Amino acid sequence: MGLTNAMDIxxxxxxxxxxxxxxxxxxxxxxQSTTGYVSTKVANVVTSLSGAAIILSVKNLTDSSLFNxxxxxxxxxxxxxxxxxxxxxxxxxxxxxTTTTDSTTxxxxxxxxxxxxxxxxxxxxSSPSAASAGAAVVTAADNLAGSLNSATQTTQDxxxxxxxxMVTSVATIxxxxxxxxxxxxxxxxxxxxxxxxxxxxxxxxTILQSLSNEIGISTVNNPxxxxxxxxxxxxxxxxxxxxxVTMQATTAYxxxxxxxxxxVDGVPVTGSSAVMPIQSGxxxxxxxxxxxxxxxxxxQLDSIAGGLINAFAETSSSGNPVAGLFSASGSTSTISxxxxxxxxxxxxxxxxxxxxxxxxxxxxxxxGSINGASQNTSNAASYNTLILKYISNLSSTTxxxxxxxxxxxxxxxxxxxxxASWLDNQYQSASNNATYQSTLLSQTTQxxxxxxxxxxxQQMSQMLEYENSYQASAKLISTINxxxxxxxxxxxx
Amino acid sequence: MTVNSVSSSTxxxxxxxxxxxxxxxxxxxxTENSTGLLADIGLTLGASSGQDISLHQQYADLxxxxxxxxxxxxxxxxxxxxxxxLQQSASTMLSQVIEGLSSTPSSTGSAAIxxxxxxxxxxxxxxxxxxxxxVYVFGxxxxxxxxxxxxxxxxxxxxxxxxxxxFSNYLxxxxxxxxxxxxxxxTTFLTSTSLPASQSFTSQFSGTDWSTNWSNASATAQxxxxxxxxxxxxxxxxxxxxxxSLAQGLTMxxxxxxxxxxxxxxxxxxxxxxxxxxxxxxxxxxxxxxxGTMQSAVKxxxxxxxxxxxxxxxxxxxxxxxxxxxxxxxxxxxxxxxQVAYSLTAQIQKLSLVNFL
Numbered sequence: 001m002g003l004t005n006a007m008d009i010x011x012x013x014x015x016x017x018x019x020x021x022x023x024x025x026x027x028x029x030x031x032q033s034t035t036g037y038v039s040t041k042v043a044n045v046v047t048s049l050s051g052a053a054i055i056l057s058v059k060n061l062t063d064s065s066l067f068n069x070x071x072x073x074x075x076x077x078x079x080x081x082x083x084x085x086x087x088x089x090x091x092x093x094x095x096x097x098t099t100t101t102d103s104t105t106x107x108x109x110x111x112x113x114x115x116x117x118x119x120x121x122x123x124x125x126s127s128p129s130a131a132s133a134g135a136a137v138v139t140a141a142d143n144l145a146g147s148l149n150s151a152t153q154t155t156q157d158x159x160x161x162x163x164x165x166m167v168t169s170v171a172t173i174x175x176x177x178x179x180x181x182x183x184x185x186x187x188x189x190x191x192x193x194x195x196x197x198x199x200x201x202x203x204x205x206t207i208l209q210s211l212s213n214e215i216g217i218s219t220v221n222n223p224x225x226x227x228x229x230x231x232x233x234x235x236x237x238x239x240x241x242x243x244x245v246t247m248q249a250t251t252a253y254x255x256x257x258x259x260x261x262x263x264v265d266g267v268p269v270t271g272s273s274a275v276m277p278i279q280s281g282x283x284x285x286x287x288x289x290x291x292x293x294x295x296x297x298x299x300q301l302d303s304i305a306g307g308l309i310n311a312f313a314e315t316s317s318s319g320n321p322v323a324g325l326f327s328a329s330g331s332t333s334t335i336s337x338x339x340x341x342x343x344x345x346x347x348x349x350x351x352x353x354x355x356x357x358x359x360x361x362x363x364x365x366x367x368g369s370i371n372g373a374s375q376n377t378s379n380a381a382s383y384n385t386l387i388l389k390y391i392s393n394l395s396s397t398t399x400x401x402x403x404x405x406x407x408x409x410x411x412x413x414x415x416x417x418x419x420a421s422w423l424d425n426q427y428q429s430a431s432n433n434a435t436y437q438s439t440l441l442s443q444t445t446q447x448x449x450x451x452x453x454x455x456x457x458q459q460m461s462q463m464l465e466y467e468n469s470y471q472a473s474a475k476l477i478s479t480i481n482x483x484x485x486x487x488x489x490x491x492x493x
Numbered sequence: 494m495t496v497n498s499v500s501s502s503t504x505x506x507x508x509x510x511x512x513x514x515x516x517x518x519x520x521x522x523x524t525e526n527s528t529g530l531l532a533d534i535g536l537t538l539g540a541s542s543g544q545d546i547s548l549h550q551q552y553a554d555l556x557x558x559x560x561x562x563x564x565x566x567x568x569x570x571x572x573x574x575x576x577x578x579l580q581q582s583a584s585t586m587l588s589q590v591i592e593g594l595s596s597t598p599s600s601t602g603s604a605a606i607x608x609x610x611x612x613x614x615x616x617x618x619x620x621x622x623x624x625x626x627x628v629y630v631f632g633x634x635x636x637x638x639x640x641x642x643x644x645x646x647x648x649x650x651x652x653x654x655x656x657x658x659x660f661s662n663y664l665x666x667x668x669x670x671x672x673x674x675x676x677x678x679x680t681t682f683l684t685s686t687s688l689p690a691s692q693s694f695t696s697q698f699s700g701t702d703w704s705t706n707w708s709n710a711s712a713t714a715q716x717x718x719x720x721x722x723x724x725x726x727x728x729x730x731x732x733x734x735x736x737x738s739l740a741q742g743l744t745m746x747x748x749x750x751x752x753x754x755x756x757x758x759x760x761x762x763x764x765x766x767x768x769x770x771x772x773x774x775x776x777x778x779x780x781x782x783x784x785g786t787m788q789s790a791v792k793x794x795x796x797x798x799x800x801x802x803x804x805x806x807x808x809x810x811x812x813x814x815x816x817x818x819x820x821x822x823x824x825x826x827x828x829x830x831x832q833v834a835y836s837l838t839a840q841i842q843k844l845s846l847v848n849f850l
Contacts, residue, residue: 007550030503031500031502032505033502033503034504040500091535095535097535097542097546097549098535098538098542098545098813099532099549111546111550112549112553113548115549115550115554116553117557118550118553118554119553119554119557120557121556122535122554122557122560122561122718123560123561123564125561125717125718126561126562126564126718127561127564127626127628128566128718129625129627129628129636129637174557215736246522253829269704305747308829324787325664335693358502363519378634378635378711378713380627380633380634380635380636380637380711381634381636381637381638381711382628382632382633382634382635382636382637382715382717384634384715384717385716388716388718388724393717413547413550416546417543417546417550418543419543420535420539420543420546421540421541421542421543421544421546422543424535424536424538424539424542424543425539425542426539427535427536427539428535428536428537428538428539428540429539431536442506442510446503446506446507448505449500449502450498450500450503451498452498452500453500453501453502453503454500454501455498455499455500455501456845456846456847457501457845458498458850460846460847461846462648464850478770480513
C-alpha cells in the first residue's frame with residue numbers, strides 16, 4: 001500500500017460520492033411525482049479490488065406482493081367507479097320515486113307518474129261527466145308514457161356511452177401494450193448488459209398501472225428480465241410481443257341491439273360467448289353495464305309498459321282484448337305476460353282515440369271505445385264501471401315476464417316500485433363499492449409508496465452523509481498531497 | 494428501508510384524500526341540514542327504497558280521494574237538501590189535503606188546493622232536477638239529462654195530458670161525467686191496478702209509463718270509490734217510489750181537485766190523496782235517511798283516510814328524515830375536522846429537513 005494507492009482510493013471515493021449524490025438528486029426530483037409510479041433508487045456500493053468503494057449497480061426498491069395488490073386494486077377501482085358512474089345515470093330515471101306527487105307535478109320516474117295517473121283516474125271516477133277530469137287522465141297518461149319513453153332513451157344512451165368507452169379502452173390497451181414492448185425490450189437488453197434499467201422498470205410499472213385500470217391483469221416475470229401479461233381470466237395480453245385487442249364499435253343503440261364482444265388474441269373476453277370473461281377493470285364494468293345492468297333495466301321498463309297496456313285493455317266487439325288507453329305505436333294488440341316484449345317501453349303511447357287533439361274523445365276512456373266496443377250501452381254520462389275496473393287493475397296481482405330480476409307475479413304499482421328499488425339497490429351497492437375500492441386503492445398505493453417510494457428527509461440525511469464522506473475524501477487527498485509535498489521536499493533538499 | 498418509513502408522497506396525499514372525502518360529506522350534510530331529509534334517499538335506502546316508494550304510492554293514492562270525495566260530498570249534500578225540500582213540500586200538501594177532507598167542494602177551496610198542488614208540482618220538477626256542476630244528482634249514472642222531464646208539470650206536457658185522458662177515458666167507459674162520478678167510482682179510478690191501460694191512473698207512476706212520461710233517470714245508480722276498498726252507491730234516482738208517490742199525489746190534486754166533483758167523489762179524492770201523500774212523505778224521509786247514511790259513509794272514509802295518511806307520514810319520515818340535532822352535530826364535527834386537516838397540511842409543509850439544512 002503506497003501513497004499513490006491511497007490517493008487513487010480517495011479520488012475514486014470522490015467519483016463514487018458524486019454518483020451517490022446524483023442518485024439522491026434523481027430520487028428527490030421524483031419524490032412528488034404524480035404522473036406515475038416512481039420507486040426509490042439505491043446504489044449497490046461495493047469495495048473494488050483496489051480497495052476503493054465503487055457503485056456496482058443501481059436498483060430500485062420493489063415489493064412485488066404490494067405492487068400486485070396495487071394492480072388488482074387499481075383494476076377493482078376502475079370497474080367499480082365505471083359501473084357506479086353508469087348506474088348513477090340510470091338511477092336518474094327513478095330519482096324522484098321517493099316523493100309523493102299529484103298529476104300536476106313535473107315528475108320523471110314511472111312509479112311516481114303511475115301514481116299520478118291513479119289519482120287522476122280516481123278523480124275521473126267520481127266525476128265522469130267532467131271533461132277536465134278526462135283531460136287530467138290523458139295528461140297523466142301522456143306523462144307516464146313519456147317517462148317510459150325517456151327512461152328507454154336514457155338506458156340506451158348509457159349502453160351507447162359504455163360501448164364508446166369500451167372502444168376507447170381497447171385503443172388505450174393496444175397503445176399501452178405497444179409502449180410496454182419498447183420498455184420491455186430495453187429492460188431485457190439492460191439486464192443482459194448490466195446497465196441501469198431502474199427508470200425503465202419505473203416506466204414499465206407505470207404502464208402496468210395504467211393497463212390495470214382498463215383491464216384486470218396478472219403478470220409473470222421471466223428470467224431474462226422480460227415480463228408477460230395475462231388478463232385476470234388468463235388470456236395472453238403480452239408475451240414477447242403484444243397481442244391484439246379488438247372490438248367492433250356499435251354506433252346506435254336500440255333496446256334490441258346487442259353490443260359486440262371484445263376479443264383478446266382472437267378470444268372473446270366479454271359478452272355471452274366469452275369462455276374466459278374478464279373480471280375487473282373499466283372494460284369489464286362497461287361491458288357489464290352495456291350487456292347486463294342496462295339490459296335488465298330495459299326489460300323491466302318493457303314489462304311495466306306491457307303491464308300498463310294490459311291493465312287498460314278494452315274488449316272488442318268480438319269479445320277479444322284490445323289495447324285501450326295505452327298502446328304500442330300502431331298496434332292495438334295486448335301484450336304477452338310470459339316473455340319480455342323488448343323495446344316496448346320506447347314505443348308505448350296514449351292511444352289517439354283517447355285524445356281529442358288526435359281525433360279521439362275523453363268519453364272513449366269511460367266507455368271502453370278507444371279501440372274496443374263501447375260497454376256503456378245506455379250512453380250514460382256518468383258511466384264509471386270501467387274506470388273503477390282500471391283503478392283496481394293497477395293494484396291487483398298479475399303475471400309478469402321472467403328474466404327481469406323482479407318478481408313474476410305482482411301488481412303494476414308494486415312492480416314499478418320494485419323496479420325503482422332494484423335500481424336503487426344497484427346504485428347503492430355500486431356507489432358503496434366505488435367508495436370502498438377507491439379508499440382501498442389509496443391505502444394500497446400508500447403502503448406501496450411507503451415501502452418503495454422516496455422520502456425526501458431520508459434522502460437529505462443521506463446527502464449529508466455523502467457530503468461528509470466527500471469532505472473526508474477531499475481532506476484525504478489534500479493530506480496525501482501535503483505528504484507527497486513533504487516527501488518531495490525532503491528528497492530535493 | 495424500515496417498516497416505519499413514510500414516503501414524501503404519502504405524507505402530502507394522505508391529507509388531500511381526507512380533505513376531498515370530507516368536502517363530499519360536507520355537501521351531503523349541508524343538504525340534510527337545510528332540507529331535514531336524507532340528501533340522496535335512493536343511495537341511502539338502496540334496496541329498501543321499494544318500501545319507501547310504496548308508502549309514497551299509498552299516500553298519493555289516499556290524496557286522490559280528498560278531491561274525489563269532495564265531489565261526492567257536494568253531490569250528496571245537494572241530494573239531501575233536495576230530498577228535505579221535497580219532504581217538506583209533501584207534508585205541506587198533506588196538511589192542505591187534511592183540511593180539504595173536512596170541507597165540501599167549493600169553487601174557492603177546491604181551486605186553492607188545485608193551485609197549491611200545481612205550484613208544488615212545478616217545484617217538484619225543479620227540485621228533482623237539482624244539479625251540481627252539470628251533474629243531475631237524481632239521474633243515476635245518466636247525469637247528463639234532466640231526471641224528471643221539465644214539461645212534467647205543464648198542463649200540456651205528456652205527463653199531465655196522460656192523466657187527463659185516462660180520466661176522460663174512464664168516465665166514458667162508466668158512462669159518467671165529472672159531476673156525476675160517485676165516490677166509489679172515483680176510488681176505483683185512483684187505486685185500481687186492473688183498469689185497461691188507456692184508463693189506468695196508477696200505472697202511470699211506475700214501470701214503462703213512468704220512464705216514458707216522467708223520468709229519464711238511469712236504472713243504474715251512481716257508484717263512487719270513496720276509500721281504498723270502499724265502493725258505495727252514492728245516489729238515489731227519480732225511479733225511487735218516493736218520487737213516484739209524490740208525483741202521483743200532486744198530479745191527482747192538480748188534475749181532479751178543481752173539477753166540480755160531487756161531494757162523495759171529492760172526499761174519495763181527498764182520501765186517496767192523503768194516503769198517497771202520506772206514503773210519499775214517509776218514503777222521502779227514508780230517502781233522506783239513505784242519503785244521510787251515504788254522507789256518513791263518506792265522512793267515515795275521509796277520517797279513515799286522514800288517519801291512514803298520518804300513519805304513512807310517520808313511516809315515511811322514519812325512513813327519510815334525518816335527526817336535525819344529529820345532522821347539525823355531524824356538520825360541526827366535520828367542520829372542525831376540516832380545520833384540523835388544513836392546519837395539519839400547513840404544519841407538515843413546514844416540516845422538512847431541507848428547512849433546517
